[in-house]
Amino acid sequence: MIEKRLERMGVMTDRGKATAYGIFSLSLLLILWICATSLFQWIEPRVLPSPTRVIGQFAWILTEPFSGLRLPGHILSSLERWGWGVLTAGLIGIPVGVFFAWNPWFRTFVNPVFELIHFIPPFAYIPLAVLWFGASTATQAMVVFVAAFPSIVINSQLGVAQVEKIYIDAARVLGASQLRTLWRVILPAAAPSIYTGLRIAISNGWMALVGAELVVGKVGLGFMIAQGQENASVATIFVGIITIGCLGVLIDTLVQRTERFVLPWRKVAS
Amino acid sequence: MDQSRTLQVAAGLGAVLAWIVIWAWLTRPGGPVPTLYFPAPDDVWAKFVRMWQRPYIGSTLPNHILASLYIVLTGWGLAALVGIPLGIAMAWWKRLKWIVFPTFQLIRPVPPLAWIPLTILWLGIGDSARISVVFIAALVPWLMNSMLAVYSIDRLLLDAAKTLGANDRQILTRVVCRTALPTLVAAARMALGSAWSTLVAAEILAATAGLGYVAVNASQLLDTDVLLVAMFMIGILGIGMTGLIGLTQNWLAPWSVLGARRD
Amino acid sequence: MEQSAGKMASGTTDPAPEAPAKLELRNISKWFGPEGEGVHAVDDCSIEVKKGEFIVVVGPSGCGKSTLMTVGAGLEEPTHGEVLVDGKPAGPPGPTRSVVFQKFALFPSETVEQNIKFGLQMTGVSAAEQEARLAEQLKIMGLEQFRKSYPSELSGGMQQRVAIARALVMQPEILLMDEPFGALDAQTRTILQEEVQRLHREKHYTVLFITHSVEEAVYLGDRVVVMTRRPGRIKRVIELPRDVAWKTGDIELASEHPEFIEFRREIWGLVREEIVSI
Ligand SMILES: Nc1ncnc2c1ncn2[C@@H]1O[C@H](COP(=O)(O)OP(=O)(O)O)[C@@H](O)[C@H]1O
Numbered sequence: 001m002i003e004k005r006l007e008r009m010g011v012m013t014d015r016g017k018a019t020a021y022g023i024f025s026l027s028l029l030l031i032l033w034i035c036a037t038s039l040f041q042w043i044e045p046r047v048l049p050s051p052t053r054v055i056g057q058f059a060w061i062l063t064e065p066f067s068g069l070r071l072p073g074h075i076l077s078s079l080e081r082w083g084w085g086v087l088t089a090g091l092i093g094i095p096v097g098v099f100f101a102w103n104p105w106f107r108t109f110v111n112p113v114f115e116l117i118h119f120i121p122p123f124a125y126i127p128l129a130v131l132w133f134g135a136s137t138a139t140q141a142m143v144v145f146v147a148a149f150p151s152i153v154i155n156s157q158l159g160v161a162q163v164e165k166i167y168i169d170a171a172r173v174l175g176a177s178q179l180r181t182l183w184r185v186i187l188p189a190a191a192p193s194i195y196t197g198l199r200i201a202i203s204n205g206w207m208a209l210v211g212a213e214l215v216v217g218k219v220g221l222g223f224m225i226a227q228g229q230e231n232a233s234v235a236t237i238f239v240g241i242i243t244i245g246c247l248g249v250l251i252d253t254l255v256q257r258t259e260r261f262v263l264p265w266r267k268v269a270s
Numbered sequence: 271m272d273q274s275r276t277l278q279v280a281a282g283l284g285a286v287l288a289w290i291v292i293w294a295w296l297t298r299p300g301g302p303v304p305t306l307y308f309p310a311p312d313d314v315w316a317k318f319v320r321m322w323q324r325p326y327i328g329s330t331l332p333n334h335i336l337a338s339l340y341i342v343l344t345g346w347g348l349a350a351l352v353g354i355p356l357g358i359a360m361a362w363w364k365r366l367k368w369i370v371f372p373t374f375q376l377i378r379p380v381p382p383l384a385w386i387p388l389t390i391l392w393l394g395i396g397d398s399a400r401i402s403v404v405f406i407a408a409l410v411p412w413l414m415n416s417m418l419a420v421y422s423i424d425r426l427l428l429d430a431a432k433t434l435g436a437n438d439r440q441i442l443t444r445v446v447c448r449t450a451l452p453t454l455v456a457a458a459r460m461a462l463g464s465a466w467s468t469l470v471a472a473e474i475l476a477a478t479a480g481l482g483y484v485a486v487n488a489s490q491l492l493d494t495d496v497l498l499v500a501m502f503m504i505g506i507l508g509i510g511m512t513g514l515i516g517l518t519q520n521w522l523a524p525w526s527v528l529g530a531r532r533d
Numbered sequence: 534m535e536q537s538a539g540k541m542a543s544g545t546t547d548p549a550p551e552a553p554a555k556l557e558l559r560n561i562s563k564w565f566g567p568e569g570e571g572v573h574a575v576d577d578c579s580i581e582v583k584k585g586e587f588i589v590v591v592g593p594s595g596c597g598k599s600t601l602m603t604v605g606a607g608l609e610e611p612t613h614g615e616v617l618v619d620g621k622p623a624g625p626p627g628p629t630r631s632v633v634f635q636k637f638a639l640f641p642s643e644t645v646e647q648n649i650k651f652g653l654q655m656t657g658v659s660a661a662e663q664e665a666r667l668a669e670q671l672k673i674m675g676l677e678q679f680r681k682s683y684p685s686e687l688s689g690g691m692q693q694r695v696a697i698a699r700a701l702v703m704q705p706e707i708l709l710m711d712e713p714f715g716a717l718d719a720q721t722r723t724i725l726q727e728e729v730q731r732l733h734r735e736k737h738y739t740v741l742f743i744t745h746s747v748e749e750a751v752y753l754g755d756r757v758v759v760m761t762r763r764p765g766r767i768k769r770v771i772e773l774p775r776d777v778a779w780k781t782g783d784i785e786l787a788s789e790h791p792e793f794i795e796f797r798r799e800i801w802g803l804v805r806e807e808i809v810s811i
């Protein structure tokens with residue numbers, strides 16, 4: 001019945017219908033939220049603040065310092081720690097991954113340490129990081145590193161291992177040295193896989209950062225929601241969660257979009 | 271073939287041993303790494319044995335382990351109870367997907383951990399806060415992979431079932447749900463990984479027992495050896511549980527682990 | 534230049550008091566996507582399959598043969614035209630029209646015997662009857678020793694035997710086969726071709742068989758329908774002699790028979806025109 005009406009309105013494709021249904025269900029959720037809070041106060045504001053309260057809190061944190069920093073400040077410090085962690089993971093992880101594929105003995109030797117990092121969840125490193133670095137940027141960066149490192153190594157290794165031997169032979173026949181083969185042939189061919197690894201690392205790192213900031217630190221988005229818990233301010237937590245979610249989506253979209261520029265030779269597929 | 275495999279295993283063991291030796295050498299009394307930052311292997315082992323028998327911050331190690339397992343398995347199991355049927359239903363009835371999926375997409379980018387402060391505010395620091403965070407962490411992989419499991423079923427199988435007289439309900443229960451099983455086993459593994467890692471963080475933040483709780487207390491008390499015991503246990507239990515799930519594939523979906531026979 | 538199928542068909546249906554065809558595809562057209570914009574797969578095809586007849590459809594790959602078959606089975610709705618069984622609209626797919634697919638389409642999670650019993654269980658056949666029919670099919674198809682195997686453990690030829698058994702066990706009035714031997718190696722194919730020929734002779738199944746192999750068409754068919762390239766229309770219908778010695782023997786010998794060679798040449802000529810002409 002709904003569909004008939006939609007079709008009369010000119011919405012014919014499944015895609016269009018899906019959007020219509022989505023808008024409908026999300027609006028319903030919003031209306032329910034408004035009813036439960038602002039309109040009828042079914043739920044105490046202490047437990048669930050109204051949308052207007054959340055927006056108000058958002059505006060407040062944007063303009064007034066919260067625990068010393070405004071919202072952009074918290075965002076920047078989160079991004080900074082996250083950036084350091086992912087950057088180090090990339091700088092160490094890519095060579096390690098390439099070497100894993102290049103030299104089986106190196107791999108056998110380093111593997112135990114790598115598996116240790118791989119199988120112990122990043123959050124389990126928080127207490128160790130705190131013990132080593134105290135409440136500094138390095139603590140959070142280390143947790144981000146641990147979260148980001150494995151996927152970079154695994155995907156770099158896969159990428160190199162998958163490069164067809166025929167390319168390598170072709171390069172050899174053309175007289176390229178090992179290093180040049182690596183640089184000119186193998187790395188470009190492995191780049192898409194390495195990129196995939198980086199992408200996973202970037203989002204894993206972001207997730208881990210939040211965890212690290214919840215536990216230690218005096219700034220950052222994770223700290224902000226922890227502070228919201230401390231002050232029993234659900235609105236602050238909401239602002240934090242929404243910001244974290246939006247930034248996560250934004251980062252992932254950016255990474256996806258840049259792929260075309262970074263790897264122009266990769267066919268744009270799927 | 272077999273010989274090279276034995277060689278590989280031997281080399282792997284050798285590497286592990288080598289690292290333990292390096293570790294022992296670095297942390298030897300008067301060595302370059304102070305044990306405050308990183309304890310010696312024998313200290314860690316001694317602490318492990320001791321914690322197994324005597325309580326550390328309230329419980330013995332087995333009890334801490336049980337506390338962690340209880341939370342993680344409850345959250346993971348509840349997420350399965352919701353995620354599998356919902357995921358399959360969403361893939362099967364596109365209207366349900368159109369209605370539910372947008373909300374799900376809204377929640378998905380939020381790291382599961384970000385819900386911890388909220389659940390603590392709403393539910394207190396009891397088990398239910400941790401269970402619900404673990405639940406959220408496990409729900410995403412359960413649901414996404416259940417949907418994927420249905421989508422990846424060859425349409426031809428559904429056509430074949432139709433021509434054999436099966437109705438929609440029969441196709442759903444007999445063809446779709448069974449064919450999806452191997453993917454669901456993979457989903458179980460991913461969901462557990464996500465649940466386990468989230469639980470550790472949740473225990474660091476709000477718990478009175480459990481391995482994460484041990485780790486954070488050890489860190490505050492500067493008991494590095496205890497901290498390492500906790501971290502190792504977290505890693506080993508994670509590997510163990512995912513391994514167990516892998517084994518269930520043999521009896522849940524035996525067809526998916528057979529090699530194709532050629533003639 | 535092209536002889537329309539309509540004329541041929543009306544030639545055979547004119548004698549009035551004849552029973553309606555077992556399966557009739559009447560003026561079938563099929564568009565994927567909106568009509569006039571999407572892919573025009575089949576255009577105005579009419580095919581009649583009489584009871585006990587073995588009709589083979591040949592045509593270049595991509596000409597809409599499979600589409601015709603899925604429409605005939607009821608798996609897709611035709612854009613125009615209708616599908617009739619015994620003169621009545623055929624309705625949704627079901628066990629009266631069993632289908633054998635090129636890619637076997639066996640349920641990977643079920644053993645050979647579960648696969649074969651699948652349709653019987655869906656349609657509520659009694660357990661005793663299920664066992665009896667299963668045993669019969671296992672015997673006919675030579676699958677007894679594989680009854681507990683999973684499809685992934687079987688070779689392609691064995692898998693297709695299971696698929697045929699699964700279709701036959703339903704005791705269908707009509708058997709639809711879409712390039713059933715296309716994915717098999719040459720030797721297995723030969724053996725299964727002979728077995729299908731034997732089954733048809735002994736049990737008088739009504740079959741609509743699709744292939745791109747001219748040889749297979751001449752060997753198996755009572756009538757061969759040649760299709761044009763996409764959008765698939767019917768180019769020519771060729772009656773083949775029935776009950777001749779070369780059709781009842783094995784295919785290797787048939788292909789040396791002058792009559793066989795003549796038909797093969799004629800049909801290949803028709804198909805070839807569709808492939809080479811732009
Ligand atoms: N579901 C579909 N959607 C869109 N196009 C299709 C679909 N199925 C088949 N086609 C197109 O219709 C044409 C006929 O396909 P098919 O019947 O499979 O050919 P054949 O079996 O003769 O090789 C092909 O061009 C194919 O690409």
Ligand SMILES: [Mg+2]
Pocket residue numbers: 598599600712
């Ligand atoms: Mg085809």
